[in-house]
Amino acid sequence: MAKVAVIGGGPAGLLAAREICRRELNVHVFEEDSEIGLPERCGGLLSLKGLSMISAPKPMKYVLNLIRGAIFHSPSGYEFKLDAKRWVAAVISRKRFDRMLSEEVEEMGGEISCGVRVRDVRRIGNNFDLNLGEKRFSADWIIDAEGMSSHLMKKILGKSPDKRRWIPIVQLTIEEHGLDPEFVHLYFKEYLPDFFAYLIPLNEEIGRLGVATKLKGLEPRMRKFISEEFPRIKVLKKISYVIYVGRPTWTELNERFIPVGDAAGHVKATTGGGVVMGGLISINMASALSELELGNDPNSYVREARRIYRELKQIFHLRRFIENVPIRLYDKIFKLAEDTSIGDDLRRLGDMDFQATSLKRIIYSPKMIVKLISSVLGNFLK
Ligand SMILES: Cc1cc2nc3c(=O)[nH]c(=O)nc-3n(C[C@H](O)[C@H](O)[C@H](O)COP(=O)(O)OP(=O)(O)OC[C@H]3O[C@@H](n4cnc5c(N)ncnc54)[C@H](O)[C@@H]3O)c2cc1C
Numbered sequence: 001m002a003k004v005a006v007i008g009g010g011p012a013g014l015l016a017a018r019e020i021c022r023r024e025l026n027v028h029v030f031e032e033d034s035e036i037g038l039p040e041r042c043g044g045l046l047s048l049k050g051l052s053m054i055s056a057p058k059p060m061k062y063v064l065n066l067i068r069g070a071i072f073h074s075p076s077g078y079e080f081k082l083d084a085k086r087w088v089a090a091v092i093s094r095k096r097f098d099r100m101l102s103e104e105v106e107e108m109g110g111e112i113s114c115g116v117r118v119r120d121v122r123r124i125g126n127n128f129d130l131n132l133g134e135k136r137f138s139a140d141w142i143i144d145a146e147g148m149s150s151h152l153m154k155k156i157l158g159k160s161p162d163k164r165r166w167i168p169i170v171q172l173t174i175e176e177h178g179l180d181p182e183f184v185h186l187y188f189k190e191y192l193p194d195f196f197a198y199l200i201p202l203n204e205e206i207g208r209l210g211v212a213t214k215l216k217g218l219e220p221r222m223r224k225f226i227s228e229e230f231p232r233i234k235v236l237k238k239i240s241y242v243i244y245v246g247r248p249t250w251t252e253l254n255e256r257f258i259p260v261g262d263a264a265g266h267v268k269a270t271t272g273g274g275v276v277m278g279g280l281i282s283i284n285m286a287s288a289l290s291e292l293e294l295g296n297d298p299n300s301y302v303r304e305a306r307r308i309y310r311e312l313k314q315i316f317h318l319r320r321f322i323e324n325v326p327i328r329l330y331d332k333i334f335k336l337a338e339d340t341s342i343g344d345d346l347r348r349l350g351d352m353d354f355q356a357t358s359l360k361r362i363i364y365s366p367k368m369i370v371k372l373i374s375s376v377l378g379n380f381l382k
Helices: 011-022 048-053 094-107 149-158 216-229 276-292 297-321 327-339 343-351 355-362 365-378
Strands: 005-006 026-030 046-049 065-069 069-073 079-083 090-093 111-114 120-124 126-130 135-141 141-144 166-175 184-187 199-201 206-212 234-244 257-259
Touching: 005 011, 005 126, 005 135, 011 094, 011 276, 026 065, 026 094, 026 135, 046 048, 046 149, 046 276, 048 090, 048 276, 079 327, 079 343, 090 094, 094 111, 120 149, 126 141, 126 355, 141 149, 141 276, 149 257, 199 216, 206 216, 257 276, 276 297, 297 355, 327 343, 343 355
Parallel strands: 005 026, 005 141, 026 111, 069 184, 141 257
Antiparallel strands: 046 090, 065 090, 069 079, 120 126, 126 135, 166 206, 166 234, 184 199, 199 206
16 A cells, blocks of 8 residues: 655644545654644634635634634724624634644544654655654655745755745734734734734733744834834743745646645745645645545546645735835725725625635626726825
């Protein structure tokens, strides 16, 4: 029976492993950290629809809070509120979520080795030789879910996500944010031109506050943001990492080395969020290789993975467009969203994950085009 090695025990690797186990193929996950789910480097904001699409483990003991919308803050303090008037997202504990996924994998017969770093991989014909330090491992397929490092992908496929599009981020767990815990808050600031700052509430008091930028001086910029918006908070915990805001990559099944998740840049470039969309590609590519091994047609799964990949590519183009909009115009843009009732349409038709598709659906209606033109004339040409 074919052997699949999964490199990395984050959500992308574990979701792939679960699909392979479901088809009773041999799968072994290698995770260099000593425990699944730690260290926890995530805001943990996932759409409820996305959680259902990736068949998230049940019961959902990892859900810490439920969210019904977002409040966007312009640099001058203008607020645009998007209230779905129903729960649309959850804030989760990645530690518990990843652990429950790993338990599902093990219950279905998958093997997981923690504290084992895959140091190197060599392709030998249709096989792979994995160097685990003291031991070696031979595999017919590799799911490369190594996250941001992507060094094995670079070695085997000669490509990787765009290194220039990883942005350093600091995320603090803070106390006494004093905001409505049913909404996430996004802050656009002149001194954070390449991303936004956010507050993801866990409850009335505790939240996750993130600040990201590629510019020099991330820490002083974070302090400035805190002094402006949250002067009274207490910091409980701090993590520093990176998020990807670039173009996704695509690898054909016949390579037998399939990068997924952050390793492949399968992330929404507008927000850096990768658990759901990266997870969906991972699930479909793992299903495809498993079906191929079982002698079945893998194409419906490859097509679905490609559909998600195309969506991520469009979200990347959306980000490139947003990057060219001067932050000083945000007041007018938020006002435009209110005037044209884009806010209402986003509430009805918006999708946190399929952002490009839902925006196209809203903007390309003839009624909206007329409203947009008249509002642009009224607001921007004054
Ligand atoms: C501050 C922050 C906030 C975020 N907030 C959100 C959010 O709110 N919502 C959202 O959807 N996404 C969010 N993200 C992004 C999300 O965390 C990633 O998209 C997601 O974790 C990617 O999953 P993955 O499995 O591809 O990679 P990872 O979760 O990074 O897992 C990769 C794993 O591979 C292991 N590994 C790497 N190399 C090797 C090797 N050679 N051998 C063995 N093991 C190896 C690593 O130890 C790691 O455990 C956030 C990211 C950050 C940094």
